[in-house]
Amino acid sequence: xxxxxLADDGIVAVEGRLDAAQAxxxxxxLDGVNGQCVLDLSRLEYISSAGLGVxxxxxxxxxxxxxxIKLINVxxxxxxxxxxxxxxxxxxxxxxDA
Amino acid sequence: xxQKYKRDFGELKNIVRMTEAVFQExxxxxxxxxxxDLATEELFVNMVTYNTESNEDILIEMxxxxxGLEVRLTDYDVERFDPTSVGSVDVDAPLDERAxxxxxxxxxMKMVDxxxxxxxxxQSKITFIVDRK
Numbered sequence: 001x002x003x004x005x006l007a008d009d010g011i012v013a014v015e016g017r018l019d020a021a022q023a024x025x026x027x028x029x030l031d032g033v034n035g036q037c038v039l040d041l042s043r044l045e046y047i048s049s050a051g052l053g054v055x056x057x058x059x060x061x062x063x064x065x066x067x068x069i070k071l072i073n074v075x076x077x078x079x080x081x082x083x084x085x086x087x088x089x090x091x092x093x094x095x096x097d098a
Numbered sequence: 099x100x101q102k103y104k105r106d107f108g109e110l111k112n113i114v115r116m117t118e119a120v121f122q123e124x125x126x127x128x129x130x131x132x133x134x135d136l137a138t139e140e141l142f143v144n145m146v147t148y149n150t151e152s153n154e155d156i157l158i159e160m161x162x163x164x165x166g167l168e169v170r171l172t173d174y175d176v177e178r179f180d181p182t183s184v185g186s187v188d189v190d191a192p193l194d195e196r197a198x199x200x201x202x203x204x205x206x207m208k209m210v211d212x213x214x215x216x217x218x219x220x221q222s223k224i225t226f227i228v229d230r231k
Contacts, residue, residue, distance in 0.1 A: 019110050049205055050202075053199055056198050060196075084204075084209070
């Protein structure tokens with residue numbers, strides 16, 4: 001199961017498993033986002049390199065336009081993946097327990 | 099437990115079900131699930147993406163190991179490609195030098211406790227072990 005949707009408060013909620021089978025769905029959604037983008041990852045259970053690629057591609061596009069992606073409510077497992085990937089140096093990240 | 103999977107990303111959900119069943123059967127720590135899922139997905143996706151000449155299904159085996167869990171992926175009728183020989187990724191590079199792709203195998207090497215590759219009779223077999231601790 002994977003869902004990505006825009007909540008009423010303008011925050012993008014990402015839920016479930018963002019794997020290689022779901023990367024196209026995530027990329028299609030994020031390609032339609034403009035301006036500062038806040039992704040709530042509190043319900044993201046799993047992310048693989050395919051999902052990381054989606055985040056990186058979108059972040060680079062938005063940074064080029066003067067904004068970018070902020071990741072909030074990042075759980076420990078996802079944070080570990082971001083650290084191993086060096087994404088903690090590229091993105092503004094707010095851990096789940098912050 | 100073992101199962102063959104078609105060369106299709108849509109099989110990932112079925113592979114996850116297999117991992118779930120194995121973890122339940124062996125009483126493995128659920129916190130290790132994402133490590134096993136990630137390593138298995140990255141290696142499976144790599145086979146599907148780069149071994150495009152083969153139409154054979156990919157065999158995945160998950161068996162108990164003295165240290166935890168041993169996972170084997172076997173691809174048939176393929177050229178040799180050793181994922182353990184892939185170069186490192188510069189994870190300290192600035193954003194404008196980073197590009198999507200290339201992280202999968204790097205993450206596998208970082209997260210599993212050991213990994214081994216063998217190639218024989220046009221079969222690629224990758225074995226990794228995840229420590230239960």
